[in-house]
Amino acid sequence: MANLFEHEDRRVIPNWRSFEQTIFLGELNSLGNKNSSSVTDKASIDEYINEWDANKTLIHASELISAAIVNNKKESPKVSEAASFILENSKSATPSQISVSKSIVKSREEYNYNEIFEKIKIENLNEFIEPNEISLKINILKSRIKKFPYNPILYVELSRYYSIIGQEKQSVKAMQIALHLAPENRFILRSATRLFLHFDNEGNDYMDFIHNFLRKSPVTQFDPWLTSAEISISTLRNRNSRLIKKGQDLVNSKNINSFNLTELASSLGTVELLNGSNKKSKDFFKIASKSPNDNSLAQLKWAATKDKQLEFNVNSFNIRNSFEALALENFGNGDYNTSLEFALKWFIDMPFSKRAVMFGSNLSSMLLKDQKKSIALLNAGLVSHPSDPQIINNLAYAHALNNNSAEALKELNKVKNTIHIEETTKICLNATRGLALFRAGLYDEGRTHYLEAIESTNDIQDRDLNWIAILNYAREEILIDSEHVEYLMQTISKIPKNVSSIEINVLRKDVEDLHASRKSK
Amino acid sequence: MDNNAAHSLEGLTLKTGWKVLKKVEKTDNQTGSFFSVCYLVEKDDTISFLKAFDIMKFNSISAGESMVDSMNEMTTVYKYERDLSNFCKSKNVDKVSFVIEAGEETVVGHTFSIVPYLIFDLAKGDIRKTLDFSENLDYAWRLKSLHDVAVGLKQLHKIEVSHQDLKPSNVLVFNTESKIGDLGRSMCKSMDGPYNHAVFTGDWTYAPPELLYGFYEADWNKRVFATDCYLLGSLIVFYFTGINMTALLRKHIPDEFSWDLWRGSFGEIIPYLESAFTESLIEFESNIKKSEYLSELKNLVEFLCDPLPNRRGHPKNISSIGSNFNLERFVSKLDLLKRKAELKINVSNG
Numbered sequence: 001m002a003n004l005f006e007h008e009d010r011r012v013i014p015n016w017r018s019f020e021q022t023i024f025l026g027e028l029n030s031l032g033n034k035n036s037s038s039v040t041d042k043a044s045i046d047e048y049i050n051e052w053d054a055n056k057t058l059i060h061a062s063e064l065i066s067a068a069i070v071n072n073k074k075e076s077p078k079v080s081e082a083a084s085f086i087l088e089n090s091k092s093a094t095p096s097q098i099s100v101s102k103s104i105v106k107s108r109e110e111y112n113y114n115e116i117f118e119k120i121k122i123e124n125l126n127e128f129i130e131p132n133e134i135s136l137k138i139n140i141l142k143s144r145i146k147k148f149p150y151n152p153i154l155y156v157e158l159s160r161y162y163s164i165i166g167q168e169k170q171s172v173k174a175m176q177i178a179l180h181l182a183p184e185n186r187f188i189l190r191s192a193t194r195l196f197l198h199f200d201n202e203g204n205d206y207m208d209f210i211h212n213f214l215r216k217s218p219v220t221q222f223d224p225w226l227t228s229a230e231i232s233i234s235t236l237r238n239r240n241s242r243l244i245k246k247g248q249d250l251v252n253s254k255n256i257n258s259f260n261l262t263e264l265a266s267s268l269g270t271v272e273l274l275n276g277s278n279k280k281s282k283d284f285f286k287i288a289s290k291s292p293n294d295n296s297l298a299q300l301k302w303a304a305t306k307d308k309q310l311e312f313n314v315n316s317f318n319i320r321n322s323f324e325a326l327a328l329e330n331f332g333n334g335d336y337n338t339s340l341e342f343a344l345k346w347f348i349d350m351p352f353s354k355r356a357v358m359f360g361s362n363l364s365s366m367l368l369k370d371q372k373k374s375i376a377l378l379n380a381g382l383v384s385h386p387s388d389p390q391i392i393n394n395l396a397y398a399h400a401l402n403n404n405s406a407e408a409l410k411e412l413n414k415v416k417n418t419i420h421i422e423e424t425t426k427i428c429l430n431a432t433r434g435l436a437l438f439r440a441g442l443y444d445e446g447r448t449h450y451l452e453a454i455e456s457t458n459d460i461q462d463r464d465l466n467w468i469a470i471l472n473y474a475r476e477e478i479l480i481d482s483e484h485v486e487y488l489m490q491t492i493s494k495i496p497k498n499v500s501s502i503e504i505n506v507l508r509k510d511v512e513d514l515h516a517s518r519k520s521k
Numbered sequence: 522m523d524n525n526a527a528h529s530l531e532g533l534t535l536k537t538g539w540k541v542l543k544k545v546e547k548t549d550n551q552t553g554s555f556f557s558v559c560y561l562v563e564k565d566d567t568i569s570f571l572k573a574f575d576i577m578k579f580n581s582i583s584a585g586e587s588m589v590d591s592m593n594e595m596t597t598v599y600k601y602e603r604d605l606s607n608f609c610k611s612k613n614v615d616k617v618s619f620v621i622e623a624g625e626e627t628v629v630g631h632t633f634s635i636v637p638y639l640i641f642d643l644a645k646g647d648i649r650k651t652l653d654f655s656e657n658l659d660y661a662w663r664l665k666s667l668h669d670v671a672v673g674l675k676q677l678h679k680i681e682v683s684h685q686d687l688k689p690s691n692v693l694v695f696n697t698e699s700k701i702g703d704l705g706r707s708m709c710k711s712m713d714g715p716y717n718h719a720v721f722t723g724d725w726t727y728a729p730p731e732l733l734y735g736f737y738e739a740d741w742n743k744r745v746f747a748t749d750c751y752l753l754g755s756l757i758v759f760y761f762t763g764i765n766m767t768a769l770l771r772k773h774i775p776d777e778f779s780w781d782l783w784r785g786s787f788g789e790i791i792p793y794l795e796s797a798f799t800e801s802l803i804e805f806e807s808n809i810k811k812s813e814y815l816s817e818l819k820n821l822v823e824f825l826c827d828p829l830p831n832r833r834g835h836p837k838n839i840s841s842i843g844s845n846f847n848l849e850r851f852v853s854k855l856d857l858l859k860r861k862a863e864l865k866i867n868v869s870n871g
Contacts, residue, residue: 023778030785095804097762097763151795186789187792
């Protein structure tokens with residue numbers, strides 16, 4: 001049976017995208033609303049215009065466009081004239097004269113990420129995370145680092161690519177260098193937070209490391225984007241953050257604009273929600289919703305599942321890259337196909353993120369009953385999580401449901417005994433093996449694994465898992481018209497109807513329908 | 522114009538014996554003539570260049586200032602340039618264009634009849650006249666000119682003068698030699714000048730990024746010599762790309778981080794600035810057509826233009842005792858590159 005997507009826990013952990021895209025999303029903008037003047041405000045480029053008028057040469061044109069770009073005076077028609085002159089005489093111009101001229105003549109082009117996201121389909125998913133392409137990008141970055149070893153951004157980008165192809169050691173090493181070079185930079189600290197939480201497991205102390213690093217950094221208490229990250233890690237660790245009060249002060253500050261506060265307000269709202277203080281939580285989420293980013297929007301969507309008073313329509317916001325929130329919104333509305341489309345975008349937006357993979361594969365497998373889509377997404381997820389037992393389990397589950405038991409068993413055999421596996425995942429792996437054996441015609445062995453799994457769910461007192469295991473097992477017995485069907489159906493009838501998990505409700509209906517159709521024959 | 526004596530010198534023979542031949546239009550900058558009117562003058566069969574200080578121009582750009590204040594300011598600027606020029610000349614500086622004569626002329630019939638002037642050797646023009654960015658441009662010429670400029674700047678630094686306004690229009694070409702022009706915006710530690718207390722006196726179009734972001738190193742030596750280092754590096758970039766380093770940097774700095782919009786500290790912007798610097802250097806390299814110079818030219822620019830003033834200068838200087846901004850190693854490197862290029866020319870000619 002599949003590991004379900006966990007709707008329960010969500011924290012405002014910083015999202016990690018390329019440097020360019022993060023800039024585009026505005027998450028690296030300076031804080032504050034104040035409008036202090038710049039030294040170039042009063043600068044004049046008249047002398048350069050006069051010289052251009054008097055000479056009309058390539059060099060005077062390029063001096064004028066240089067003056068315009070430095071002093072932010074690109075609007076003058078004379079500047080456009082000079083840039084056009086260079087482009088018309090490009091045969092005699094240098095590459096830089098041409099490129100600066102182009103930057104003046106053309107207004108800043110809308111970042112083409114949206115265009116990229118529009119192209120994503122389940123059929124071409126692999127093209128976006130092709131390991132060879134990523135390796136190529138890694139090689140380019142490595143050669144740049146060789147030439148520019150003090151540029152911390154290059155190490156963060158390198159770390160991100162390594163994380164996408166699941167190379168933990170190299171990814172962590174690159175990020176540690178970036179942290180060493182720029183220990184107080186927002187982009188680097190937020191990227192590092194995401195990375196170290198991503199690779200945190202029982203065999204390392206990454207969460208401790210990055211939590212301590214954030215707490216010790218002097219900027220964390222002044223920069224709401226970092227204060228938010230610290231508070232979220234604290235809640236993940238079931239600790240009280242020392243920065244709650246600071247965070248509240250920042251949120252109440254009049255000098256910081258709403259967008260810069262959105263993640264912090266949603267972190268504080270989450271803390272209050274988890275503490276059962278719905279009134280305070282609502283106030284913080286209200287602040288977070290003034291000018292949300294994709295992360296705070298997804299958090300709001302998650303919070304609304306806990307407190308119905310927070311319910312809102314994601315579509316009323318026009319937020320860049322809000323794929324997670326839109327996937328959840330459409331899921332909640334029962335539009336599973338649209339939800340899957342957004343899940344794919346969510347995955348490509350952050351290819352190292354397992355949540356998108358688990359969400360999309362569950363949706364495909366259990367609700368859309370499209371195992372091929374589930375398999376495609378899970379295989380893509382394996383690029384960054386090559387040994388992840390949950391992904392492997394769900395992949396084997398999809399193969400087995402697709403009646404490809406050999407492939408399912410092959411996947412299950414890839415699970416390494418050397419790594420730590422959570423108890424719930426162990427149970428799922430056992431049940432999935434049962435499923436694969438049933439589909440291979442080895443009913444007794446399959447039954448044994450299912451019964452063991454069901455027993456284990458009782459041992460850990462996981463009610464939902466118990467029901468899922470029973471439902472999955474019952475389906476297999478119905479399919480072979482076994483003698484155990486009626487007893488199992490009686491058991492199923494004791495499962496309450498319309499439980500909170502959509503997957504359980506759907507699975508139950510599927511099993512009951514299957515039973516009814518078999519019976520009518 | 523009728524009221525402005527500075528515009529009425531043509532045809533006169535000055536008290537110093539110079540005959541004023543004709544007014545020079547600003548087809549190029551000569552010696553930074555923004556506040557002045559320029560003429561060609563002749564004495565003893567030598568044609569030279571005269572810069573007449575224009576009180577009206579001074580007053581027009583000093584909005585709200587009284588004429589007396591403008592006159593005082595102009596006089597200070599005039600005296601400073603004259604005295605600084607003499608000071609440098611006395612210290613054996615030879616790669617800088619000096620004042621060969623200073624004087625003042627009374628031109629009757631004008632409200633402001635006294636015209637202070639400075640006379641300089643006549644250059645062929647500034648380097649913008651010579652630089653040609655087509656494929657034919659001679660690397661040997663460029664490297665020789667840059668070497669001359671670096672020597673001039675080093676000579677100025679040795680006597681604790683910071684030029685502050687090194688840019689293409691202030692590099693003058695005399696036959697085969699290039700010299701630094703316009704000391705008018707310079708700062709001299711041992712002379713009280715009109716700009717000594719300013720953080721930057723040059724052209725903001727060429728300014729180093731830290732100043733554009735409003736970060737000023739408190740230590741005078743560090744601030745002014747780090748600025749000159751940057752300006753030299755930026756000049757190298759200009760010689761090979763036609764664009765200065767500040768413009769290249771700005772092109773690679775996302776608008777959100779530009780000095781016009783950034784409201785955070787300089788410390789916060791540094792990693793982003795370094796990223797833009799990396800991109801600028803990569804772009805600079807793409808302009809170097811002769812691969813044999815690529816690595817060394819890129820290194821020169823990287824060391825001289827580092828966006829962090831503390832890291833600016835040759836790495837060997839930074840790790841040893843003495844000034845980070847000592848230009849000796851850069852002069853040597855440019856000399857070597859120049860010789861290499863000249864050798865190639867000789868071989869190909871031979």
